[in-house]
Amino acid sequence: MEFGAVMVLDEFSLDVGQGEFMTILGASGSGKSTLLGIISGLRQPTRGRILLDGADITGAPANRRNIGLVFQSYALFPTMNVFDNVAFPLKVRRRGRDEITREVGRALSLVRLDSYGARRIAELSGGQQQRVALARALVFNPSVLLLDEPLGALDRKLRQEVQGEIRDLQRQVGITTLLVTHDQEEALSLSDRIAIVNAGRLEQVGSPSELYSRPATAYVADFFGSSNIVTGRLHEEGGLRFLDDRGVRFLCEAAANGADAGERALSLRPESIRLDIEPAAHGVAAVVDQAIYLGTAVRYRLVLDNGRQLVAVVPSDQQQHPPATRVWLRWRPGDIWLIPQKPGSGNTAASGGASR
Ligand SMILES: Nc1ncnc2c1ncn2[C@@H]1O[C@H](COP(=O)(O)OP(=O)(O)O)[C@@H](O)[C@H]1O
Ligand SMILES: [Mg+2]
Structure with missing residues (x-):
């Protein structure tokens, strides 16, 4: 049209x-x-x-x-x-x-x-x-x-x-x-x-x-609000698969084959992230930047060592962490969704489109 x-x-x-x-x-x-x-x-x-x-x-x-x-x-x-x-x-x-x-x-x-x-x-x-x-x-x-x-x-x-x-x-x-x-x-x-x-x-x-x-695309992940979208290089090591974002490694589910290594984006839902004080294997270190009490849950804004911000939403009956606390983030590898579309290709929000 x-x-x-x-x-x-x-x-x-x-x-x-x-x-x-x-x-x-x-x-x-x-x-x-x-x-x-x-x-x-x-x-x-x-x-x-x-x-x-x-x-x-x-x-x-x-x-x-x-x-x-x-x-x-x-x-x-x-x-x-x-x-x-x-x-x-x-x-x-x-x-x-x-x-x-x-x-x-x-x-x-x-x-x-x-x-x-x-x-x-x-x-x-x-x-x-x-x-x-x-x-x-x-x-x-x-x-x-x-x-x-x-x-x-x-x-x-x-x-x-x-x-x-x-x-x-x-x-x-x-x-x-x-x-x-x-x-x-x-x-x-x-x-x-x-x-x-x-x-x-x-x-x-x-x-x-x-x-x-x-x-299927970063635009869709973003449109449904408050998903953490991380771009980086996907690679395998010791049978595990990681997305490497400027030195911070996100553990993903192991690939069936190594064919899709390279620049990728992942989506990680805020409610899939767990916060711990103790270091965890393949956990990611972060500092609590903001903690907002929402009633049934607490929403944390977290800053990783590479400067990236993530949002986590944690049930409020779990241990709470005030701002400036150093924490470790964990998730089940299966909760990471690798966005099929490569960053920068196709009709994402960033690439605009012919209609405006
Ligand atoms: N009659 C028209 N003439 C020129 N441009 C139009 C006309 N109707 C809509 N547009 C443009 O087409 C685009 C899509 O509009 P529209 O279908 O109303 O969007 P939406 O309903 O999703 O808000 C907009 O950029 C709008 O400015
Ligand atoms: Mg309309």
Whole structure:
């Protein structure tokens, strides 16, 4: 997809399964809304195809695609009541009065607004308005539901509430759903699979746990927040495998073969690091720079002898270490994830991309 000379989506191929809840996760400006616009027919792609149930709908007008849409701004008709808002897609499709009454009732009941038909939009809370928008998107039994940052305008508590409702509703109706968001927590909690988009390109597609524990790129590891990413030279010694970061050696799981030695990046989750006062075999020395009590855990900022900072999150029932304490860091080698992509290659955040 190009806007003038600017490439906004490129080499983008994504399959969404029947009944699946797929989330497109990416920073602002990464091309998420453009993608939904192309799928819904509000925008025409420069190249490429959109298939729905096997049929090519790339040239089909938006109102023929049988796709339900919900945006961040509710885009409800303020002068109509709730019933008429939800009835609108059915009226456009010239359905009969009885069918409209029945289907609107069913959609409102799905979003638990049964008795709200006569209410004016202005009389509803933000969360209720978004539920009306959801009912309007579902009332004509679309094959796909597209949600573009639908909870962005809601405050945190309400957002979590509506998140739960969307998930329940999606399971109940079994509708194939594509959600767009920049909120990784939202993506992790709602999705069957997540597609991470960075500057108009797909970084990785996978289940929440796959992306969290086995990120394919440094961008993905970084996007899921607070992972320690260390670059260095991978090598084997005495049957063990290490990543050497300017004199500090990170013990990794032994390789099946030595073929992948060289410059690599690893990701080490903060909760995988353990802190000890006593030196440990293959441990890494560090000084506590900051210790923040989080309730169930303590988050440490640690400085290694080579100056690199790491973050560790340790359950607060374990021994605590005040700033300036010298500690030893340990982890299970299996907790180190070697990022498949070599640093500096491909479409990482650092290499930018053609879209901005
Ligand atoms: N109609 C347009 N004309 C030119 N550039 C556009 C247009 N719409 C979006 N863009 C640009 O395309 C990029 C992706 O935008 P968008 O899909 O809205 O991102 P997101 O939804 O991920 O925040 C941005 O750089 C944006 O400025
Ligand atoms: Mg957007």
